[in-house]
Structures are given as structure tokens and as C-alpha cells.
Amino acid sequence: MSSHIKKVKNGNRFLNSRLGFFILVLFLFWAKTYFAYQVEFTLGAKGALQQFLLVVNPLPAGILLFGIALYFRGRLSYWLMLLMDLIQSIWLFANIVYYREFSDFLTFGIIKGSGDVQNNLGKSLAEIIHPIDFIVFLDVIVLILLLSFKIIKIDKRPYKIRNAFAVTVLSFVLMFGEYSIANADRSGLLTRSFDNNYIVKYLGMNEYAAFNAYQTQKESRTRSKAKASDLDSVLNYLKHNQANANVKYFGKEKGKNVFIIHLESFQQFLIDYKVDGKEVTPNLNKFYHGKHTISFDNFYHQVAQGKTSDAEMMLENSLFGLPQGSAMVTYGTQNTFQAAPAILDQHGYTTAAMHGDVPSFWNRENTYKSWGYQYFFDSNYFKEKPSYSVGYGLKDKIFFKDAANYIQQLPQPFYAKLITLTNHYPYILDKQNQSFPATKTGDNTVDPYVQTAHYLDQAFGEFMNYLNKIGLLKNSIVVAYGDHYGISNNHRPAIAQLLNKKSINSYDLAQFQKVPFMIYGNNLKGKIDHTYGGEIDVLPTILHLLGIKDNNTIQFGQDLLSTNRNQIVAFRDGDFVTPEYTVTGGNVYLTKTGEKITPNSEQKKQIQADQNHVNTELSLSDRVILGDLLRFHHLDGFKTVDRSQYNYKPSAGLSSLKERNENEHTSLMDKNGGKSTMGDYKTDAPELKK
Structure with a gap:
């Protein structure tokens, strides 16, 4: 009994010391943060390493911030710890509330840009806040009571500066160690920064706040320096590099629905490719060679670190991604855009994106609002079971079938983008689906x-069969494209085997960056078009097919069907391909033969002119994004997107869809007498047969 009393006294003595109180505050802060991770957020920590980082990541920043108080004396030191705890509690609480509505974390750009965060919330705060949320303030209240009633007494003895400094050093050592482990598990965690959830999961709420503050400050500084006259050089360049619409194709598919089928990590070499005598992609091969499909066999992806997000940026804005990171993540929330969804919306289209992943990935939840998407059907809209998902989200067969249910409800004409997932690195597929x-x-x-x-x-084939059976195909154009490489250049020996070569060089790797681009339209005469182009060229091509003029738009691409396009394909690192030359890795090759050459004076002149063109368009596109220059650009007949008009929560999205159908009566279901067409959708997905 006496030993127990002695332990209690020693415990009280420790808590009554400055270090003891510091550790108590730190422990309570850690406990509530970890509680929020588990209860309030969906961070998706997988595996022992990610779970470990999730447990420890509140500690390094907590040690640093609470440790600041150790440099001060007496009562001030204690109240500083409480103040630090209160500030962090408010930040945690605000993120809990925001996350519940948007499945993402607050950014300082949202706080600063909107002026009032509540304007971003689709419901009143009273409906969003849950009583359990206030638990994040419980430790602050408890600590204040413990001090007020002197259950814990203030230690007025000075704390040695060297000890306080040691605590600070410890925090930075832990931060560095944490970041090193996290970056080893997720390469490019901060440089690519594709999802705020990942930063919080790996590094913690406070580190996320610091990183976001840095990003916001950098963006604000660049944006504040930009002025309307910065557009002059952009407009001048575009004026002299515009490709006229081909009169043969302009308006050929006017008024049609538009499907954008995003083929994840799908490379051109897969078309007509066989393994053991079997076609890898028989359905896409048939589509590629179809009598109403124009297919491009010299079409390249042009992405950098942003990969899928870069492809989306180019496809729907005709603006290049950034040399580092993702433009959608860094600038998608606050920048002004004149994107395909907004343009088509203002030409009478319903616009929708569909994706079987969380809405925060690549900042889609926010960027799609800036682009003017009326609807975003993310993973929250789809029925989920463990067997339905693999890798990054819903398996493609299940995704296409579920997406069809929403497609049949979209008022026509519509613009619908469907983003597939299963063909994503590391290419995992359960045995029951391996055929x-x-x-x-x-x-x-x-x-x-x-x-x-x-x-x-197979999933694509099932979806196309459905569109054909219900009669939607004849009233639509279907654009299918590969977003970026699936096999990186780090796998040279394997690539050589796939291409039936003994070895490969820089030319082979440049040509390996081809991805398929195919446009189906009932009024189009199918052919294989050998024009050289890339993802930057998609938007003007589609607009012209729909009969929409884009003479005054800021788009760096050129219509792939134009007779006077320049056919210079710029890669994000400054390399390029033309029908004559492939310039990559400091070497020059003849594009037709792959022969490496030392250019003569005439060739040097042409190559330098092409290089200047590439450097100019990349830098001008960067200028538009970094300076948010589209806010200065008046586009005739175009109304600037109001992000506050969009709410992608399932309750809001489904309610809006129902209301529009009651008023417009143009959806596929309406045309079918109000009856669902899902009985016509046939899939052999084994998960749906159980």
C-alpha cells in the first residue's frame, strides 16, 4: 500500500513539474488527434507502415509547438501551452466540419479566397456539426480546470534553455525521420502532392497546415504580381499559331452527346498486340478500326509529375500541366478556367464526371467546380463492397455498370467523362477476373x-454494347484515350522484349509514349489518321466537331483534323516530336526511321525553330496558370464559373438530377417512358453474380 501511495506522489510531483505538464498536454493532444483520424476522417491507412505513421505523426509537430512554451518562465509558459493546444484544436475542429461536407481538408486558399468558409458548405453548420466533434476541445477544458483548481500546480522554476533547445532539436529530428519514411513509401509526397489526405495520413495535420500555408503564400505572391497586360504575349502567340477548323468536319457531330472514356495507363502498343496468339484488347481494337472511328496512331501523352491530372488539364482546358507537381492540386481550387464542361454547359449541355475513387484525389472535388462540372459522381455514389474494388477504387466492369445508371438519368445532350481505374499501377487483379x-x-x-x-x-466492350443496344450510341460521339504511360522507362529490358527488340534507345522510349486517341461518331467516316498530336490538342478538336467556335479562347492545342496544324508535339521536359525529327535526351533522331543523326546546318535551323516553339508554348501556358491570367480574359458569350453553385454530395447531386428530369424530360429514362434501361446492361463481372 505504501509503495502505491509513493507512486501516486511521484506521479503528482512529476505532473507538477514543467516537463510533466508538457508531456501531459502532448499526450492529450496526440490522443484527440488520433481519435479524429480514426473517427472523423477517412485516411485509408493500409499496411503496418502507414498505420505506424498515422499513430506517431501528431507527435513531432506537437513537440515543436508545445516546446516553444518551455523557453518562457512560470505561468506564461503554461498558458502558452494551453493557447497552442486551443489553436490546434480550432484547426482540427474546422477540418472535421469541412471534411464531413467535402471529403477533403481545409486550405488557406479556400479560407482566404472565399472570404467566408461557410459559403463553401452546402448545408448550414448546425446540420454539419455533430456533438462528438467538440471532443477535440475536451483536453483544453480539462487542463484549464486542473490548473484553476490547483490540482496541478504551476512550476515557477526556470526551465534550462539547453533542455528546451534539446526538445526543439528532437522535434526536427522526428519530423525529418517521419518524412524520410513517408517519402520512401510514397515517392514525391510533397513534390507531386496529389491528395491532401495523403499528406495528413503520412505527416500529420500540423505539417499539412505548414505545407499548405507555404503553397498558398507562393501562389498568392505569383498571382498578385500578375496583371492583365501579361496576357498580351499569350494572345499574340495564339494569334500566330492558330489552326483553322476543317470545314469538312466542323459541326459534323453538332448537338450530339459526348462521352470521354479515360483509359487509365493505356499505351498505344496495346492496340492489336497479342500474347500467345490472343488479342489483349479485342474490343478496343474493333473500336479503333471501326467504320465510324477516326483513330490517331501518332498521338502522344504529354504529362509530367501530375500524370492523370495533367492529362485532364490538357484534355479539358488545352493548358499544359506544370513542370513539377499537379496544376489541379495546386491551382485547381482558386484559379479561373474556361474549361470544356463550362463551355458546353453554356451551349445547353449537362456535364458530369464519373470516377470510382474518393473525390479528393487530384483535388477533383474542388477543381471540377472551377471547371464547371454540374455533377461529379465519385465513389460516394457507388455501392461499395470489399470485392468491388482493387487498387485505387472500383473495378472497371462494376464502375461502368453503375455509371450507366446515372448516364440514363442525365438530361440530353450531355458531356460525360468516365475515368477507369483497374489498369493502374501496380496492375493488381484478383484471380476470378484474370482471363x-x-x-x-x-x-x-x-x-x-x-x-x-x-x-x-472487357469492361469497355460491355459498356459499348449497352450504348448500342439502348440506341444512345447513334446520338453520341465517344472519345477514348490513354492518359499516360503504364510502363515507365525504368523497365527497359522488359520494354525491349514487349517490342521484340534486343535493346532500346531514347528514340524507342519517346515513341513508347504514344497513347491511343479515338473519336467515334455516327456521321464520321472511319480512318487511321497519321497526324502528329497530343493531349493538348483534344479540346479544340472536340469543339470543332460539335460546331463550337473557339477563335478567342486561350488554348495551346490545335484541332487534330485541321489541314494547317503544325504537328509539333511538345513534351513537358522540353523534348519534342515532329513528323521529321524526334528530339529527346539531347539527341536527334529521324522520326520515320529512328536513325540517330548529327544535324546539318539546314536541319539545325529547323530543329532550333521547333525548339523555340516548344519552349515558348510551355512557358506561356505556365504563365497562364501560375498568374491565373484567365481572370483577365473576356471570352465572348462565356460566363465566368461560379464555384458556389456546385455541390457534389450525393444528397444534393441526386436531388438536382431528379428536379431537372422533372422539368426537362430529355434523359434516356424519360425517352424510355420513365423506365430504367439497366436491364439491357450485360456484364460477366463475377462479383455481381453472387
Whole structure:
């Protein structure tokens, strides 16, 4: 009994010391933060390493911030710790509330840009806040009571500066160690910064706040220096580099629905490719060679670190992604855009994006509002079971079938983008869905690639059969494209085997960056078009097919069907491909033959002119995004997007869709007498047969 009393006294003595109170505050702060991680947020920590980082990540920043108080004396030191705790509690509480509505974390750009965060919330705060949210303030209240009633006494003895400094050093050591482990597990965590959830999951709420503050400050500084006259050089360049619409194709598919089928990580070499005598993608091959499909066999992805997000940026804005990071993540929330969804919305289209992943990935939840998407059907709209998902979200067969249910409800004409997922690195597919042999290169990353590509092809085939059966295909154009490479240049021996070559060089790798781009339209005469182009060229091509003029738009691409396009394909690193030359890695090759050359004076002149063109368009596109220059650009007949008009929560989205159908009566279901067409959708997905 006496030993127990002695332990209690020693415990009280420790808590009555400055260090003891510091550790108590730190522990309570850690406990409530970890509680919020588990209860309030969906961070998706997978595996022992991510779970470990989630447990420890509140500590480094907590040690740093509470440790500041150790440099001060007496009562001030204690109240500083409480103040730090209160500030962090308010930040945590605000993020809990915001996350519940938007599945994402607050940014200082949102706080600063909107003026009033509540304007971003689709419901009143009273409906969003739950009583359990206030638990984040409980430790502050408890600590104040403990001090007020002198259950814990203030230690007035000075705390040694060297000890306080040691605590500060410890916090930075822990932060560095935490970041090193996190970056090893998720390469490019901060440089690519594709999802705020990832930063919080790996590093913590406070580190996320610091990183976001840095990003916001950098963006604000660049934006504040920009002025309307900065557009002059952009407009002058575009005036002299505009490709006229081809009169043969302009308005050829006017008024049609538009499907954008995003083929994840799908490369051109897969078209007509066989393994053991079997076609990897028989359905896409048929589509590629179809009598109403114009397919481009010299079409390249042009992405950098932003990968999928860069592809989306180019496809729907005709603006390049950034040299580092993702433009959608960094600038998608606050920048002004004149994107495809907004343009088509203002031409009478219903616009919708569909994706079987969380809405925060690549900042889609916010960026799509800036682009003017009326609807975003994310993973919250789809029925989920563990067997329905693999890798980054819903399996493609299940996704397409679920997406069809929303497509039949969209008022026509519509613009619908469907983003597939299963053919995503690391190309995982459960055995019940494996119906194709893997390649035998010996590279464990490369070999299953054809299996997930085959699965994607099957899902695409099922979806196309549905569109054809219900009669929607004849009233639509279908654009299918590969967003970026699936097999990186780090797998050269395997790539050589896939291409049936003994070895490959920089030219081969540049040509390996081709991705398919195909446009189906009932009024189009199918052909394989050998024009050289890339993702930057998609938007003007689609607009012209729909009969929409874009003479005054700020778009760096050129209509792929134009007879006077320049055919210079710029890569984000400054390399480029033309029908004559492939310039990559400091070397020059003849594009037709792959022969490496030392350019003569005439060739040097042409190559330098092409290089200047590439450097200019990349830098001018960056200027538009970094300076948010589209806010200064008046586009005739175009109304600037009001982000506050959009709410992607399922309750709001489904309610809006129902209301529009009651008023407009143009959806597929309405045309079908109000009856669902889902009985016409046939899939062999084994998960749906159980």
C-alpha cells in the first residue's frame, strides 16, 4: 500500500513539474488527434507502415509547438501551452466540419479566397456539426480546470534553455525521420502532392497546415504580381499559331452527346498486340478500326509529375500541366478556367464526371467546380463492397455498370467523362477476373499489365454494347484515350522484349509514349489518321466537331483534323516530336526511321525553330496558370464559373438530377417512358453474380 501511495506522489510531483505538464498536454493532444483520424476522417491507412505513421505523426509537430512554451518562465509558459493546444484544436475542429461536407481538408486558399468558409458548405453548420466533434476541445477544458483548481500546480522554476533547445532539436529530428519514411513509401509526397489526405495520413495535420500555408503564400505572391497586360504575349502567340477548323468536319457531330472514356495507363502498343496468339484488347481494337472511328496512331501523352491530372488539364482546358507537381492540386481550387464542361454547359449541355475513387484525389472535388462540372459522381455514389474494388477504387466492369445508371438519368445532350481505374499501377487483379495470360518478360511489374488492360477492354466492350443496344450510341460521339504511360522507362529490358527488340534507345522510349486517341461518331467516316498530336490538342478538336467556335479562347492545342496544324508535339521536359525529327535526351533522331543523326546546318535551323516553339508554348501556358491570367480574359458569350453553385454530395447531386428530369424530360429514362434501361446492361463481372 505504501509503495502505491509513493507512486501516486511521484506521479503528482512529476505532473507538477514543467516537463510533466508538457508531456501531459502532448499526450492529450496526440490522443484527440488520433481519435479524429480514426473517427472523423477517412485516411485509408493500409499496411503496418502507414498505420505506424498515422499513430506517431501528431507527435513531432506537437513537440515543436508545445516546446516553444518551455523557453518562457512560470505561468506564461503554461498558458502558452494551453493557447497552442486551443489553436490546434480550432484547426482540427474546422477540418472535421469541412471534411464531413467535402471529403477533403481545409486550405488557406479556400479560407482566404472565399472570404467566408461557410459559403463553401452546402448545408448550414448546425446540420454539419455533430456533438462528438467538440471532443477535440475536451483536453483544453480539462487542463484549464486542473490548473484553476490547483490540482496541478504551476512550476515557477526556470526551465534550462539547453533542455528546451534539446526538445526543439528532437522535434526536427522526428519530423525529418517521419518524412524520410513517408517519402520512401510514397515517392514525391510533397513534390507531386496529389491528395491532401495523403499528406495528413503520412505527416500529420500540423505539417499539412505548414505545407499548405507555404503553397498558398507562393501562389498568392505569383498571382498578385500578375496583371492583365501579361496576357498580351499569350494572345499574340495564339494569334500566330492558330489552326483553322476543317470545314469538312466542323459541326459534323453538332448537338450530339459526348462521352470521354479515360483509359487509365493505356499505351498505344496495346492496340492489336497479342500474347500467345490472343488479342489483349479485342474490343478496343474493333473500336479503333471501326467504320465510324477516326483513330490517331501518332498521338502522344504529354504529362509530367501530375500524370492523370495533367492529362485532364490538357484534355479539358488545352493548358499544359506544370513542370513539377499537379496544376489541379495546386491551382485547381482558386484559379479561373474556361474549361470544356463550362463551355458546353453554356451551349445547353449537362456535364458530369464519373470516377470510382474518393473525390479528393487530384483535388477533383474542388477543381471540377472551377471547371464547371454540374455533377461529379465519385465513389460516394457507388455501392461499395470489399470485392468491388482493387487498387485505387472500383473495378472497371462494376464502375461502368453503375455509371450507366446515372448516364440514363442525365438530361440530353450531355458531356460525360468516365475515368477507369483497374489498369493502374501496380496492375493488381484478383484471380476470378484474370482471363488472360501475363507476359513473360520476367519483370513482375510489367508482366501483369496486359491482364489488367484486357480486363479494362472487357469492361469497355460491355459498356459499348449497352450504348448500342439502348440506341444512345447513334446520338453520341465517344472519345477514348490513354492518359499516360503504364510502363515507365525504368523497365527497359522488359520494354525491349514487349517490342521484340534486343535493346532500346531514347528514340524507342519517346515513341513508347504514344497513347491511343479515338473519336467515334455516327456521321464520321472511319480512318487511321497519321497526324502528329497530343493531349493538348483534344479540346479544340472536340469543339470543332460539335460546331463550337473557339477563335478567342486561350488554348495551346490545335484541332487534330485541321489541314494547317503544325504537328509539333511538345513534351513537358522540353523534348519534342515532329513528323521529321524526334528530339529527346539531347539527341536527334529521324522520326520515320529512328536513325540517330548529327544535324546539318539546314536541319539545325529547323530543329532550333521547333525548339523555340516548344519552349515558348510551355512557358506561356505556365504563365497562364501560375498568374491565373484567365481572370483577365473576356471570352465572348462565356460566363465566368461560379464555384458556389456546385455541390457534389450525393444528397444534393441526386436531388438536382431528379428536379431537372422533372422539368426537362430529355434523359434516356424519360425517352424510355420513365423506365430504367439497366436491364439491357450485360456484364460477366463475377462479383455481381453472387
